[in-house]
Amino acid sequence: MDVEILGRVLSTLPDDDDHPYRTGPWRPQTTEWKADDLTVVEGEIPADLDGLYLRNTENPVHPALERYHPFDGDGMIHAVGFRDGKAFYRNRFVQTDGLIAEREAGVPLWAGIADRPEKSPRQDGWGARGRMKDASSTDVVVHAGVALTSFYQCGDLYRLNPLTLETLGKSDWGGEFPSCGVSAHTKSDENTGELLFFNYGKDAPYMHYGVVDADDRLVHYTEVPLPGPRLPHDMAFTENYAILNDCPLFWDADLLAKGHHAARFRPDLPLRLGVIPRRGTSAQILWFEAAPTYVLHFVNAYEEGDEIVLDGFFQGDPEPRDTGDGSFYQRMFRFLALDRMQTRLHRWRLNLRTGQCREERLTDSITEFGVLNNTYGGRRNRYTYAASGVEGWFLFNGLVKHDLLTGKEERYTLPEGVYGSEPAMAPRVGSTAEDDGYLVTLTTDMNEDRSECLIFDAARPADGPLARLLLPERISSGTHATWAPGSAIPGWAGADSPATSVGL
Numbered sequence: 303m304d305v306e307i308l309g310r311v312l313s314t315l316p317d318d319d320d321h322p323y324r325t326g327p328w329r330p331q332t333t334e335w336k337a338d339d340l341t342v343v344e345g346e347i348p349a350d351l352d353g354l355y356l357r358n359t360e361n362p363v364h365p366a367l368e369r370y371h372p373f374d375g376d377g378m379i380h381a382v383g384f385r386d387g388k389a390f391y392r393n394r395f396v397q398t399d400g401l402i403a404e405r406e407a408g409v410p411l412w413a414g415i416a417d418r419p420e421k422s423p424r425q426d427g428w429g430a431r432g433r434m435k436d437a438s439s440t441d442v443v444v445h446a447g448v449a450l451t452s453f454y455q456c457g458d459l460y461r462l463n464p465l466t467l468e469t470l471g472k473s474d475w476g477g478e479f480p481s482c483g484v485s486a487h488t489k490s491d492e493n494t495g496e497l498l499f500f501n502y503g504k505d506a507p508y509m510h511y512g513v514v515d516a517d518d519r520l521v522h523y524t525e526v527p528l529p530g531p532r533l534p535h536d537m538a539f540t541e542n543y544a545i546l547n548d549c550p551l552f553w554d555a556d557l558l559a560k561g562h563h564a565a566r567f568r569p570d571l572p573l574r575l576g577v578i579p580r581r582g583t584s585a586q587i588l589w590f591e592a593a594p595t596y597v598l599h600f601v602n603a604y605e606e607g608d609e610i611v612l613d614g615f616f617q618g619d620p621e622p623r624d625t626g627d628g629s630f631y632q633r634m635f636r637f638l639a640l641d642r643m644q645t646r647l648h649r650w651r652l653n654l655r656t657g658q659c660r661e662e663r664l665t666d667s668i669t670e671f672g673v674l675n676n677t678y679g680g681r682r683n684r685y686t687y688a689a690s691g692v693e694g695w696f697l698f699n700g701l702v703k704h705d706l707l708t709g710k711e712e713r714y715t716l717p718e719g720v721y722g723s724e725p726a727m728a729p730r731v732g733s734t735a736e737d738d739g740y741l742v743t744l745t746t747d748m749n750e751d752r753s754e755c756l757i758f759d760a761a762r763p764a765d766g767p768l769a770r771l772l773l774p775e776r777i778s779s780g781t782h783a784t785w786a787p788g789s790a791i792p793g794w795a796g797a798d799s800p801a802t803s804v805g806l
């Protein structure tokens with residue numbers, strides 16, 4: 303492994319930090335690495351694995367003003383690229399306006415989600431709540447040959463060179479980028495080259511939906527009127543429709559009027575799912591009502607006869623009670639533990655002719671952060687690959703392949719003390735079957751104080767990794783990941799080594 307240090311940041315986190323989401327498996331990194339020819343610890347890198355795994359991370363540089371929430375951390379992208387049976391690795395901070403301002407100040411300038419916005423030293427800021435730092439640390443997709451990072455509370459889309467991970471700037475869309483920003487979970491449709499997105503905020507109409515074409519031009523933007531401010535996190539799409547949501551978990555209206563942002567589950571209200579033609583207007587939205595829950599993540603949607611089939615994770619308990627069990631931090635962050643929220647793969651069938659919604663639980667297993675072979679995005683898929691969680695914590699301890707046709711599940715569990723990432727499915731070059739490819743994930747190994755990249759056969763993940771590659775240092779647990787085939791990345795094919803190509 304050839305290793306080079308590209309940069310270091312000066313962290314002002316306390317040496318005796320005891321915050322579980324800034325220590326242990328969530329210990330942030332301060333070093334940016336470039337490593338070529340990664341050491342293979344076990345197995346062999348498949349020669350037909352060709353492309354990039356990208357993963358975002360909440361990686362804080364400064365302490366919170368008072369209370370740190372793991373969603374506040376500064377965005378850091380980890381990338382592992384595979385070509386010709388070799389692999390390279392890079393990690394870089396997303397150079398957000400907030401990160402740069404705080405680097406100059408040497409202190410935090412914005413209140414995180416668990417602190418009150420009035421505490422922000424800066425009057426400006428981002429996010430649906432307002433006066434937050436856009437950390438761009440939630441999600442990453444590749445669109446039009448560029449990696450785009452995003453923030454769950456809405457903000458800019460930061461454009462990164464997918465090979466060097468250098469921040470190129472922010473999406474501007476010819477001056478038409480929405481003033482209220484864009485939410486995490488933009489959808490990059492590999493079949494059309496389009497990027498679908500939504501945003502949300504505290505001002506009517508409370509949500510918008512838009513489409514960016516394959517040439518990165520904003521070609522559609524429309525209002526999605528909601529009854530009030532909502533906290534959507536994800537969306538879905540089919541070949542002809544986008545699916546937005548109005549979940550009954552949102553800021554209490556009376557408290558919000560007094561300036562308090564207290565999210566409450568309202569089991570007296572339905573989950574509403576809004577179906578809109580991909581280039582449709584607000585007048586064309588069909589709303590469906592379903593059993594109350596909060597959906598953090600959908601997996602996929604597709605059309606079948608008169609119905610839209612929508613798969614996602616139903617939360618059995620969107621607002622877990624404080625039972626007094628566990629540590630102070632476990633109680634504070636009980637909303638992040640999959641077992642507390644009881645997240646299960648679920649199917650909503652939205653009948654466009656009758657306006658009725660039928661729904662069914664697809665499994666008793668608790669999983670979340672589900673992904674699929676993205677060439678099946680918006681089309682009928684059979685398989686979902688999801689993460690399993692560590693009880694009581696926002697940590698992943700393995701992956702589960704759900705066969706949605708037979709109900710069969712295949713599971714791979716990591717050793718105790720080793721934590722995984724959201725997997726990504728990498729179709730084998732030239733593949734024709736949906737699960738003909740690989741699953742890629744990154745680990746944080748607290749036993750050996752190191753991190754690895756694991757590659758599984760997507761057809762047989764329970765067999766364990768086909769290959770284990772060593773990363774230069776132990777990385778923090780993180781958030782969303784994506785796969786980009788080499789063919790989608792400028793400069794990939796022509797370069798002697800994608801690792802040394804500047805690409806763009």
Ligand SMILES: [Fe+2]
Pocket residue numbers: 440486487535598599782
């Ligand atoms: Fe998410």
